[in-house]
Amino acid sequence: MRKIHLMNEAARNAQVVMEPVRKQDGPTTGLPGKKLAFKRYVATTETGLHARLAQQHGDALAQALMDGDPEIDRELVGREVGDTQTVFLSGGGEVLHASPSLVEVIFGTDGKERERKPAEDVPANTNEDAPIRWTKMRLKRGEVIGKFAFCRTIQLKHVDGLSYDFLHAMAKELADKDEVARLGAGAKGRDPLIFQDNGARYQAFLEGRVDGPKYKLLLHLSNLELRTIAAG
Amino acid sequence: MAKPIIVTLGGVESRFDHEKLDRAKLYGKRQRQVLDPGGQRCEKAELTRDGTLLVRSGMTAQGYFDEGGAWVPSSKLVGLDAKGQPLPAIGSTLGEPQTLSGPVDPIEVLDLAVRSVYALNADGLDPKLEAELRAGKAYKFTFCYRGGYEAETAYLVGNATGFFALVGTPASSEWCELQTVATDALADADDDDDELDFEMF
Numbered sequence: 001m002r003k004i005h006l007m008n009e010a011a012r013n014a015q016v017v018m019e020p021v022r023k024q025d026g027p028t029t030g031l032p033g034k035k036l037a038f039k040r041y042v043a044t045t046e047t048g049l050h051a052r053l054a055q056q057h058g059d060a061l062a063q064a065l066m067d068g069d070p071e072i073d074r075e076l077v078g079r080e081v082g083d084t085q086t087v088f089l090s091g092g093g094e095v096l097h098a099s100p101s102l103v104e105v106i107f108g109t110d111g112k113e114r115e116r117k118p119a120e121d122v123p124a125n126t127n128e129d130a131p132i133r134w135t136k137m138r139l140k141r142g143e144v145i146g147k148f149a150f151c152r153t154i155q156l157k158h159v160d161g162l163s164y165d166f167l168h169a170m171a172k173e174l175a176d177k178d179e180v181a182r183l184g185a186g187a188k189g190r191d192p193l194i195f196q197d198n199g200a201r202y203q204a205f206l207e208g209r210v211d212g213p214k215y216k217l218l219l220h221l222s223n224l225e226l227r228t229i230a231a232g
Numbered sequence: 233m234a235k236p237i238i239v240t241l242g243g244v245e246s247r248f249d250h251e252k253l254d255r256a257k258l259y260g261k262r263q264r265q266v267l268d269p270g271g272q273r274c275e276k277a278e279l280t281r282d283g284t285l286l287v288r289s290g291m292t293a294q295g296y297f298d299e300g301g302a303w304v305p306s307s308k309l310v311g312l313d314a315k316g317q318p319l320p321a322i323g324s325t326l327g328e329p330q331t332l333s334g335p336v337d338p339i340e341v342l343d344l345a346v347r348s349v350y351a352l353n354a355d356g357l358d359p360k361l362e363a364e365l366r367a368g369k370a371y372k373f374t375f376c377y378r379g380g381y382e383a384e385t386a387y388l389v390g391n392a393t394g395f396f397a398l399v400g401t402p403a404s405s406e407w408c409e410l411q412t413v414a415t416d417a418l419a420d421a422d423d424d425d426d427e428l429d430f431e432m433f
Contacts, residue, residue, distance in 0.1 A: 022404070024401055024403065026401065029309045030316075031298075032310070032318050035298075037296070037298075041294065041295070042291060044291055045291065049290055076285065082281065083280075084280055084287060086277075087286070088266055088277070091273060096268055098268075100269075100274050102266060102267070103267055104262060105263050105264075106260065106261075107260050109256070111256075114260070119264050140338075141338040141339065145342060145389055146391040149253075149346045150344070151345065153343075155405050155406075157412065158410075158412070214408065214409050215408050216406075216408065218405060224255055224349060226253075226393075227258065227393040227394070229251075
């Protein structure tokens with residue numbers, strides 16, 4: 001169980017459990033009554049890649065493809081590819097044995113490079129230590145659905161009686177007001193939430209629902225505002 | 233150009249041209265690039281566990297195989313429900329009028345796991361629907377871009393900058409009670425995109 005440290009408006013905090021809200025299963029692909037396996041296999045080898053073939057055959061490549069199967073290595077093509085290890089190839093195409101360096105490149109909305117700088121690690125900020133907090137930003141539920149697209153939702157759950165009271169009260173407060181509260185991370189509690197090192201930054205809105213003693217406390221995550229490109 | 237999204241409310245039709253909205257178009261993007269000691273950009277590749285094959289981009293394909301190991305062409309595959317029964321194929325909903333239902337409760341929209349967002353450009357919009365959307369109401373319709381075996385759920389919403397279709401699959405959460413015991417773990421988020429942060433706050 002992964003825990004998260006949550007602080008409410010009154011600066012009371014507790015560690016609670018977070019679980020992803022799963023979308024409903026869709027249909028699968030297959031053949032009725034038959035058991036199929038989905039496999040990844042070798043379709044060609046390095047010498048069969050287009051760039052290599054073009055280099056080898058030049059303008060005669062089309063004819064070579066019609067005359068034979070120069071892209072197919074009969075020893076390897078069709079072989080199943082199982083577990084693999086990631087490697088990096090140098091600019092010259094050789095397997096890199098030294099640690100590579102990382103650079104962060106920023107592109108503008110026009111796709112052009114704007115900035116290039118050494119990459120820095122950005123640690124996750126949702127963990128058991130530093131709490132994520134309520135900010136002052138509140139939106140009506142009907143309002144937030146017209147401002148953000150929520151690609152992921154995390155459900156917060158209690159771990160004991162005390163945290164049940166803590167979360168139920170939070171859910172009730174939000175449900176009664178028909179509001180969502182924006183949560184923030186970091187020292188000042190204003191930063192977007194990051195769930196894994198160097199991961200995406202999410203704006204997070206906490207929504208509560210109650211049904212008597214039952215409650216749902218849902219953290220809706222978004223990294224996309226609803227606005228037109230022209231309005232940007 | 234793709235066919236328009238056509239919806240009807242009370243028998244009155246509205247048409248929208250659509251463009252997929254993504255972060256790179258709104259904010260730009262941030263990319264981590266790996267450089268070799270000479271400063272040249274590295275190519276990511278894979279090495280099989282036995283170390284005998286270096287797998288570069290473009291060298292693999294994937295597909296379905298039967299129990300005898302024979303490849304099954306994708307043209308023969310069909311959609312199957314949870315019981316393994318074949319499902320009827322569904323055509324694309326683009327260019328075909330879809331009935332709107334609603335206005336829906338905002339909670340319903342919040343329960344949607346959004347897979348894609350389309351910015352809509354109205355090309356013949358019912359004034360009543362326009363007023364409803366501008367007032368913050370949301371409407372539901374069926375969406376299937378290319379056709380297939382599963383239609384997705386879409387919600388039509390609007391704000392001061394325009395109209396949008398949120399497309400995805402409903403997600404379901406469970407009620408928590410005092411005796412509820414949390415057992416599942418959060419799957420690692422697939423946060424491999426390193427795009428720019430919001431600037432709106």
